[in-house]
Amino acid sequence: MSNHLICLEKHMFFAALLNRILVIPSSKVDYEFRRVIDVDHINKCLGREVIVTYDEFAERRKSHLHIDKFLCYFSQPQPCFLDEERVKKLKSLGISMNKLEAAWNEDVKNPKKRAVQDIMAKFSADDDVLAIGDAFFPNVEKDWVMQHGSPIAHKYKTLIEPSHLIMLTAQRFVQTFLGDNFIALHFRRHGFLKFCNAKKPSCFYPVPQAADCINRVLERANSPVIYLSTDAAESETGLLQSLVVFNGKTVPLVQRPARNSAEKWDALLYRHGLEGDPQVDAMLDKTICAMSSVFIGSSGSTFTDDILRLRKDWGSASLCDEYLCQGELPNFVADDE
Known part of the structure; x- marks a missing residue:
């Protein structure tokens, strides 16, 4: 998307x-x-x-x-x-x-x-x-492109933004699970290993190194919870969860749960036939990330780039926003095929 x-x-x-x-x-x-x-x-x-x-x-x-x-x-x-x-x-x-x-x-x-x-x-x-x-x-x-004074100059903060239903659903999710102080992490993994290793330097970090980088952002941001937008396998997210710690306590990595009729935060999507659409889910993830207090993105990902665009346009960008392990090299990189 x-x-x-x-x-x-x-x-x-x-x-x-x-x-x-x-x-x-x-x-x-x-x-x-x-x-x-x-x-x-x-x-x-x-x-x-x-x-x-x-x-x-x-x-x-x-x-x-x-x-x-x-x-x-x-x-x-x-x-x-x-x-x-x-x-x-x-x-x-x-x-x-x-x-x-x-x-x-x-x-x-x-x-x-x-x-x-x-x-x-x-x-x-x-x-x-x-x-x-x-x-x-x-x-x-x-x-x-997309700037004030351009051929498509406009009078609102952002030109291309999520649909109204997705915006409301994201707000309801934040109100239900996250509150007003949360970090959002876009942790791009699936298919990213080969893509990143083709770049010099690589942008694919081992999970323990990624956790160290996240922990340093936690120290600056002092947020109690992290919203995790990822395509990673449970084996990777489980390891990451065990390593993300602040003041000796594990910081929860929150992902959107599966549909549950007892929860009403996603009722709008369900009622309008948008539930289960992978593109709607992706835009919902972007919107939640764009609403965060601090955002950690994946370098080289257009998904991350779109979140950063929304944060800039909405005025939600933070001085603590950064790419995962920004300025660091992966501490281990596999050989080429």
Whole structure:
């Protein structure tokens, strides 16, 4: 979901620059964004309609669902990576499109720094419906994305934020289990060992070293509880729990429990058919983490990056916020394959 939101942000950037309305993909092709983000909030923020759902777009276009121009940001190794399954899904919606075109000579492995003027010169078109492919990787000016004074300048604290139902559910969880003084830890593990060890230096820490780093944050933050957002196995979280100690006492690592009808904090999700959706769960985790007194994230994780974005925009960031074991090297790193 974090990568999807990055893609959405960048597409909003392109649409704003080109003075166009962004169409969110159909849930039959991609994820149903309305389940996790507040689409109406985005339009209210900008004071105009800048984003519509695919269903709204299809209703307006009636039988003419055609992409007049499909520009690819990258030309190498191939223009607009589209797997066959995705193309089939698009065609099943009745969408037709013209031939893919590369906007310029650009390699996805080495994206050039591009200015706003570059993008406007290459992607401006008179065509009615424009599609831009490969928008996840462009090295566009960060100062222009999601910032006040940018092409998508807005009047609220944050533009892309969790849906109202997820916000309320997160607040109810915090009121039930955590209170106003808690640390949130995003402990990324599954699939992260190989990813981190490919980086120099590695960002994957042994559990005992991670616990030492967390304990040092506990000393500064003096929080009685830690909210744990993780994909780690129970064997790792169990060991971590036994090693996280403050003033000689184990500090609880709290995770969201399984659905229990006796608990009412998650009733809104259950009533609206959102329970058990992994993307909703992920956004709920992000929201709870963003509400914490102190946040410890995983370096290299876009999930962590999105939490930091929310904390900055909401004004909830703390001087104690940091990446896990920030400034330290792992005390043991396995050899390469």
